Every structure is written in structure tokens, then in C-alpha cells.
Amino acid sequence: MNNEYFTIQQASEGIWGAISVPGSGSLGNAAIIDLGDLTVVVDTTNLPHSGALLRHTAEQLTNKPVKYVVNTHFHGDHVNGNQEFMKSEFISTVWTRDLLSDMGEVNIDLMQQNIQKLITSLNHVRSQQRDPHMLTEIDYDLSVQRALYDTIPSLCRVIPTITFEDKLVIQGTKRTIEVLSYGGGHSLSDAVVYVPEEQTLIAGDLISTKTIPVIPYGNPYAWVRILKRIQKDLKVDTVVPGHGDISNSDGITDVTRFLEKTITYVSGAVKSGKSESYWLEQGVLKGYEDWHLPQYFSWNFRWLFNSMLVQNNR
Numbered sequence: 001m002n003n004e005y006f007t008i009q010q011a012s013e014g015i016w017g018a019i020s021v022p023g024s025g026s027l028g029n030a031a032i033i034d035l036g037d038l039t040v041v042v043d044t045t046n047l048p049h050s051g052a053l054l055r056h057t058a059e060q061l062t063n064k065p066v067k068y069v070v071n072t073h074f075h076g077d078h079v080n081g082n083q084e085f086m087k088s089e090f091i092s093t094v095w096t097r098d099l100l101s102d103m104g105e106v107n108i109d110l111m112q113q114n115i116q117k118l119i120t121s122l123n124h125v126r127s128q129q130r131d132p133h134m135l136t137e138i139d140y141d142l143s144v145q146r147a148l149y150d151t152i153p154s155l156c157r158v159i160p161t162i163t164f165e166d167k168l169v170i171q172g173t174k175r176t177i178e179v180l181s182y183g184g185g186h187s188l189s190d191a192v193v194y195v196p197e198e199q200t201l202i203a204g205d206l207i208s209t210k211t212i213p214v215i216p217y218g219n220p221y222a223w224v225r226i227l228k229r230i231q232k233d234l235k236v237d238t239v240v241p242g243h244g245d246i247s248n249s250d251g252i253t254d255v256t257r258f259l260e261k262t263i264t265y266v267s268g269a270v271k272s273g274k275s276e277s278y279w280l281e282q283g284v285l286k287g288y289e290d291w292h293l294p295q296y297f298s299w300n301f302r303w304l305f306n307s308m309l310v311q312n313n314r
Contacts, residue, residue: 001057001060001061003053003057004021004024005020005021005024005025005026005045005047005049005050005053006018006019006020006021006024006026006029006030006045006050006053006054007019007021008057008061009245009246011031011198011200011238011240011246012195012198012199012200012237012238013175013197013198014033014034014035014036014174014175014195014198015031015032015033015034015195015198015200015202015238015240016031016032016061017029017030017031017202017240017246018030018031018032018045018054018057019244019245019246020045020046020243022140022292023139023140023141023143023144024050024143024144024147025046025047025049025050025143025144025147025148025151026045026046026047026050026077027045027046027077027144027243028043028045028046028075028077028078028205028242028243029043029045029240029241029242029243029244030042030043030044030045030054030078030081031043031193031202031240032054032057032058032061032062033175033177033193033195033202034061034062034064034172034174034175035170035171035172035173035174035175035176035177036172036173036174036175037064037172037173037174038064038067038068038170038172039058039059039062039064039065039066039067039068040066040067040068040069040070040170040177040193041054041055041058041066041068041069041070041085041088042069042070042072042193042202042204042240043070043071043072043078043079043204043242044069044071044078044079044080044081044082044084044085045077045078045080045081046076046077046078046080046081046144046147046148047080047081047147047148047151048080048081048083048084048151048154048155049151050081051080051081051082051083051084051085052081052084054081054084055084055085065087065088066085066087066088067088067089068088068089068090068091068162068170069082069085069088069089069090069091070090070091070092070177070179070191070193071090071091071092071096071100071160071191072092072190072191072192072193072202072203072204072205072206072242073096073186073187073188073189073190073191073204073205074092074096074099074100074103074187074188074189075187075205076148078204078205078242079100079158080148080151080155082157082158083155083156083158085158086158089161089162090158090159090160090161090162091160091162091163091164091168091179092160092162092163092189092191093163093164093165093181093189093190093191094163094164094165094189095184095188095189096160096187096189096191097159097160097163099188099189100157100158100159100160101159103157104157105157106152106155106156106157108152108153108155111152111155112149112152115145115148115149115152116149118145119142119145119146119149122138122141122142122145122295123142125138125295125298126138126139126142131289133289133290133294134294134295137292137293137294137295138295141293141295164179164181165181166180166181167179167180167181174197175195175196175197175198176195176196176197177193177194177195178193178194178195178196179191179192179193180192180193180194182225182226182229182230183222183226184218184219184222185206185218185219185220185222185223185224185225185226185227186204186205186206186213186214186215186218186223186242187205187217187218188217188218190204190205190206190226191204192204192206192230194234194236196235198237198238199234199235199236199237199238200236200237200238200239200240201230201234201236201238201239201240202240203239203240203241203242203251203252204242205242205243206223206226206227206230206242206255207227207239207241207242207247207251207252207255208241208242208243208244208255208292209239209241209243209244209245209246209247209251209254210244210245210254210290210291210292211241211243211244211291211292211293212258212284212288212291212292212293212294212296212297212300213255213258213259213300214293214296214299214300215259215262215300215303215304216299216300216303217303220259220262220263220304221263223259224256224259224260224263227252227255227256227259228256230252231249231252231253236248236249236252237249239251239252243292243293244292258285258288261285261287262285262300262301262304263304265285266301266304266305266308267308269301269305270305270308270309270312276301276302276305276306279301279305280298280301280302283297284297285297
């Protein structure tokens with residue numbers, strides 16, 4: 001079942017996480033749910049190759065074809081494998097569908113230029129690093145970006161055909177899924193999948209285990225509200241996150257705390273009057289240095305710092 005792209009971890013009865021192998025190119029986690037009479041896959045990873053293996057694994061585990069694919073949000077590491085599920089029906093929020101639709105056909109040249117810029121930038125950051133954990137994580141990231149660069153010419157955009165706003169329920173013979181959205185936090189529109197019988201949440205990138213959440217272009221304040229609402233509304237024993245290993249409900253608290261501390265930290269930095277570069281030199285927020293993707297903390301910081309400066313100057 002395991003392969004170069006992901007390891008299969010059983011989350012609960014009838015539910016498996018396909019947990020991305022660091023540096024392999026799959027990047028985003030996915031989940032497989034056996035509803036009894038039909039199979040659902042949540043998110044399809046970052047590459048068509050890993051998406052094809054995911055479909056094959058889902059069919060092996062459940063002995064059924066994949067009836068539905070849920071895309072939790074529109075980011076590539078959760079939808080680029082869609083094209084390997086063309087016999088399935090795709091579900092997303094209305095807004096995620098619109099975002100994917102508005103992106104149009106894959107622009108190979110532009111996408112490769114953007115990935116090349118990111119690779120150049122990561123190499124630059126790497127050249128200034130001494131920290132072994134940061135170096136390992138940047139090397140994983142470089143390897144992911146190179147794998148994506150190579151696959152771009154074969155990418156096709158797949159647009160969901162079944163949409164919902166707040167809640168969509170699929171009843172199976174063994175268990176049910178509730179596809180829920182409380183708006184956007186990590187992206188402009190985020191969905192989660194909840195299996196009430198197993199008290200299991202497949203969270204997309206609203207939750208990542210011991211991994212720095214990516215904040216730019218999202219809304220960290222709304223994100224915190226969404227996580228608190230999930231804790232209030234749903235009984236969660238097990239979480240399949242968008243990145244990192246399967247966890248319990250502590251995973252929700254960990255991300256909430258990280259976001260709150262980051263907002264407070266950046267807000268203090270803006271009020272200090274010291275320059276952005278002074279603060280960037282301070283490195284990753286204390287207590288989170290050993291998390292995965294530490295190289296994205298500076299991106300979070302820069303984006304939030306500048307957003308808050310703009311707010312303050314209005």
C-alpha cells in the first residue's frame with residue numbers, strides 16, 4: 001500500500017490517511033473513506049503520478065471504484081491529482097469551483113516560470129542557512145518543486161460539478177460524510193469532511209500537524225474563528241490534516257494557538273517601529289523551530305506585517 005509518495009495510516013474504522021512522504025512531490029495529504037456501498041477520496045495530492053497511486057490504493061482498500069472526490073480548497077497540492085479520477089464526481093464549495101474555473105487552462109510557461117522563481121528563491125534562502133533542520137526542510141521543498149516543474153506540461157484542470165455552500169451530506173450504508181464549510185481561513189474557501197460515526201475530521205489545510213501553516217492570501221482571524229467553531233460544533237477524536245501525521249483533537253488547538261501567537265507577534269513587531277528585516281532576522285517564532293516547513297514562517301511574517309501596516313495607515 002505504501003509507495004514513494006505517501007504512507008497509508010488508518011485513521012479510524014473505514015478511514016485512511018494517505019500521508020505525504022516529505023520531499024516526494026505529493027506534498028498534500030489525502031484521505032480515503034469507505035462509506036460501505038461507495039468510496040470517497042478527499043483531495044488528490046500535488047502530482048498526477050501520486051493521484052493515480054491514490055486512486056489505485058483507494059480501490060484496493062475498499063474493493064470499489066471511487067464514486068466521489070472532495071476538494072477541500074483550490075490549492076494545487078490538493079487538486080493536481082484530480083485528472084486521475086475522471087470516472088468520479090467532484091465536490092467542492094461553490095467558491096472553490098469558481099476559483100478553479102476562473103484559473104482556466106493550465107498555462108504551462110507561466111506556471112513553470114513561477115516554479116523556477118520559487119526554486120531560485122529557495123536556493124537563495126538555503127545558501128544563507130546553517131540550521132540543519134531548516135536545510136533538510138528546504139531540500140524537501142526543492143525536491144517537491146522540481147517534481148512539480150517536470151509534471152506541469154501534463155497537468156489538466158478539473159472543475160468540480162457538485163457544489164454546496166454550508167453543508168452537503170452523503171449517506172452510505174456503513175457511515176455518513178458531512179462536507180462542511182465555515183468560509184475561508186487558509187484559502188478563500190475551505191471545506192472539511194466530518195464522519196460522525198467515527199468522530200473523524202478530514203481537515204484540508206485548516207489543520208496541519210507540527211507543520212507551519214501557510215497564511216498568505218488567507219485570513220488568519222477568520223481561520224481562528226473557524227477552528228474554534230469546529231471544536232464547538234463537532235465531536236472530534238481523530239484528525240487527518242492537510243500536512244503532517246494523523247492526530248487527535250489537540251491538532252486543532254495547536255494550530256489555533258500558533259495562529260493566535262503569530263498574530264500577536266507580528267502585531268507587536270509592527271508597533272515596535274523596527275524594520276521588517278530586523279524582525280525577519282529573529283527567525284521562526286519561538287517554540288515552533290522544530291515544526292515542518294519552517295522556511296514559510298518568514299513568508300507568513302512578511303505578508304502579515306505588510307497587511308497590518310496597510311491597515312494601520314488607513
